[in-house]
Amino acid sequence: MMNIEPDASHTPDVLRDILEEIEVLRMKRQEEVRDRPHPFLKRFTQQELTDEACPTYKNLLVGRSQRIPSRQTLMQIADYLECSIESRNNLLLAARYLPESLELEGDALRLTLEQARQLMETFPYPAMLVTHTLAIEAINEPFQRLFAFPPLMALPRTQRYVLPVFFREDLPIRERSTFNDQAVKAWQAGVSRGIQLFKQSNRLYQFEPWYHELVKQFCAVADFRRYWERTPSLFDQHDVPSKLLLGRNATTEEWLPIQLQHIRISVCSHMYPCIMALRPLDDAARAVFASLSSAKGSPFNAVSRR
Incomplete structure (x- = not known):
């Protein structure tokens, strides 16, 4: 599938949209496991996401990196956050990538x-x-x-x-x-x-x-x-x-x-x-x-x- 790379001049806006989308999903998952432990003991913290799915995530949050995560990295983040197909595609769209192709219907x-x-x-x-x-x-x-x-x-x-x-x-x-x-x-x-x-x-x-x-x-x-x-x-x-x-x-x-x-x-x-x-x-x-x-x-x- 073709990827659409964001223009360099739009990178800050794209990063902002990506991080906002990830953080909304992450905090939602974190709230879900607050009173009901995850089967694999996930805690959905920023550090855990950095360790498990995106090594540069904390650098992105504090501005030390301005590099747009690759499509593969975003898919790894979506897997870690246990995203539905809708949430996964929202994350891809936030990064200006084409959404995943769904089945015929x-x-x-x-x-x-x-x-x-x-x-x-x-x-x-x-x-x-x-x-x-x-x-x-x-x-x-x-x-x-x-x-x-x-x-x-x-x-x-x-x-x-x-x-x-x-x-x-x-x-x-x-x-x-x-x-x-x-x-x-x-x-x-x-x-x-x-x-x-x-x-x-x-x-x-x-x-x-x-x-x-x-x-x-x-x-x-x-x-x-x-x-x-x-x-x-x-x-x-x-x-x-x-x-x-x-x-x-x-x-x-x-x-x-x-x-x-x-x-x-x-x-x-x-x-x-x-x-x-x-x-x-x-x-x-x-x-x-x-x-x-x-x-x-x-x-x-x-x-x-x-």
Whole structure:
């Protein structure tokens, strides 16, 4: 994203606006922890902000420095102050930087989702359409056939998210993804990647109430919380395929271990919404996919809409 550097002649005004914005946010946070200690024992003092987020902050306050903080530094300050997306963008605007780009919404989102659904109907591979929260907006027929997945409309909207679907024992994905030790490792690595993708995609929203409510909802499913709280490197497996799965050959009715690769396809200038698909990596997977494509009829609809 392009940064707009303030003109030197306007530096004092810009610094004043930045410091005022930071101090309002800092004192608000300090007031919040006065009677209720912060989980990480933050005190939100000027010295602590200097130590944790901006080494030059106290120099800026007393006028020993006139250098406008970089965009990265302001983002570090916003993280330290646990800013909402609105407060974060107000801080960037005070520094005359462009605000963070938000997700598509309204008519733009609806149009993009509809175009993506039409594109996904042409895919030969199992695929789903997701938003930045990894909410599942649609799945295609190959996905439903491969996983014997129920029509999306059969699931309440609060349950149509990729992460809890990985864990739910009443759906077939987890059982068919953990059939031996190697498959368990691949599943764990996939779960870890999915959780990190969710966190990365929603980093700017991590202090929004809806984010905490959504994570709480995820953590109510099976043993999700245990994986959510683990260090990513524990499951950062480089010696396993993207996914191992037990797939049923519709022609021979034989169950086969198949290797698949996750691919992500952008459908607009934003990262989301996007299509997540599974590509076959071995002969067994290609045979299973071919048998599903040639199978006559399906009890499922090709695309599930809202």
